[in-house]
Amino acid sequence: RNLKRQTPCRSDIDRFHGPFLEVFESLMPSEEEKVKQKQLLTVLEKLVTKEWPDARLYLYGSCANSFGFPKSDIDVCLLIEDGNIDKREILLKLADMLQLDNLQNVQALVHARVPIVKLMDPITGISCDICVNNLLAVVNTKLLRDYAQIDVRLRQLAFIVKHWAKSRGVNETFQGTLSSYAYVLMCIHFLQQRRPAVLPCLQRMRATYFATLENVECSYFDQVEKLRNFGARNGEGVAHLVWAFFHYWAYCHDYTNDVISVRTGSTLSKRAKDWTRRVGNDRHLICIEDPFEVSHDLGRVVDKYSIRVLREEFERAAEIMQNDPNPFLTLFEPY
Ligand code: CTP
Numbered sequence: 001r002n003l004k005r006q007t008p009c010r011s012d013i014d015r016f017h018g019p020f021l022e023v024f025e026s027l028m029p030s031e032e033e034k035v036k037q038k039q040l041l042t043v044l045e046k047l048v049t050k051e052w053p054d055a056r057l058y059l060y061g062s063c064a065n066s067f068g069f070p071k072s073d074i075d076v077c078l079l080i081e082d083g084n085i086d087k088r089e090i091l092l093k094l095a096d097m098l099q100l101d102n103l104q105n106v107q108a109l110v111h112a113r114v115p116i117v118k119l120m121d122p123i124t125g126i127s128c129d130i131c132v133n134n135l136l137a138v139v140n141t142k143l144l145r146d147y148a149q150i151d152v153r154l155r156q157l158a159f160i161v162k163h164w165a166k167s168r169g170v171n172e173t174f175q176g177t178l179s180s181y182a183y184v185l186m187c188i189h190f191l192q193q194r195r196p197a198v199l200p201c202l203q204r205m206r207a208t209y210f211a212t213l214e215n216v217e218c219s220y221f222d223q224v225e226k227l228r229n230f231g232a233r234n235g236e237g238v239a240h241l242v243w244a245f246f247h248y249w250a251y252c253h254d255y256t257n258d259v260i261s262v263r264t265g266s267t268l269s270k271r272a273k274d275w276t277r278r279v280g281n282d283r284h285l286i287c288i289e290d291p292f293e294v295s296h297d298l299g300r301v302v303d304k305y306s307i308r309v310l311r312e313e314f315e316r317a318a319e320i321m322q323n324d325p326n327p328f329l330t331l332f333e334p335y
């Protein structure tokens, strides 16, 4: 690994700039799809306010963070301000209402870590998960969307990384690999680390956005339209960044000692976070700090088996980016 770490990027990397951009373009959802998502949200809003007049619905996750693929499900958060509600009761009530309104496959999963109701809208064909009062997810969705507006290379890189992860079967938290959310944070961290940097660290700048949710203070600089030129001094194209991303996770990241942290724009030590040993099911074999819930390691789902799978996939990808004649095809070959 140490030898590989020194390997400079292949000299012909920019030949693949065009092909990787085409992959990116092919993964963008259409306007038509976004219209359908809005339609479904309107239907749900009408239904919900009949029962809870002050309630509001927020989109979060990939349909709102600008990292969504075509045909993704939508994630919706129902906000009910009343402090005394029982989330499970609300979800069961909601499930009944949805069923009466002819939505299909309605299912209340009240015992999940994040309790939700699932449904499918037969008119638009869109599936949807609804949770209650999960505002941290709404705010971290905004953070991702704001980062995406600073430099288009974040979306290009993250779409390619998500597509790679889905093709290679390493985007399955129930099997011990990482969530899409974790991969996007890895991309943001990586672009904060480039020299010159492609992205700033918004949580280290003068805060212009403030929210306190579930006892967590969330604040950061969100006037991102003022940062559109931030990455201009870095001229790296998408192919080069994809190469460097996989090179970093294959050969350069210190899995034993380091935590990546978008919040601080750098790495932290596992020791400082007390993430050095297994506690319960949290093994901390790859550490990704949540930008707001800082005690939350998004790598905690990774176990001693899946860490090997992940690292072998990073090495495979790095190898392809370095040597393959058609990396823009080989990278995404199904496993
Ligand atoms: N989320 C979170 N904490 C996690 C996982 C997810 O807060 N450990 C929230 C984030 O707001 C994230 C949303 O749930 O944006 C959806 O997560 P995920 O399904 O991983 O990402 P998507 O962007 O929806 O990706 P996909 O296209 O794979 O559905």
Ligand code: MG
Pocket (backbone or CB within 6 Å): 061, 062, 072, 073, 075
């Ligand atoms: Mg999702």
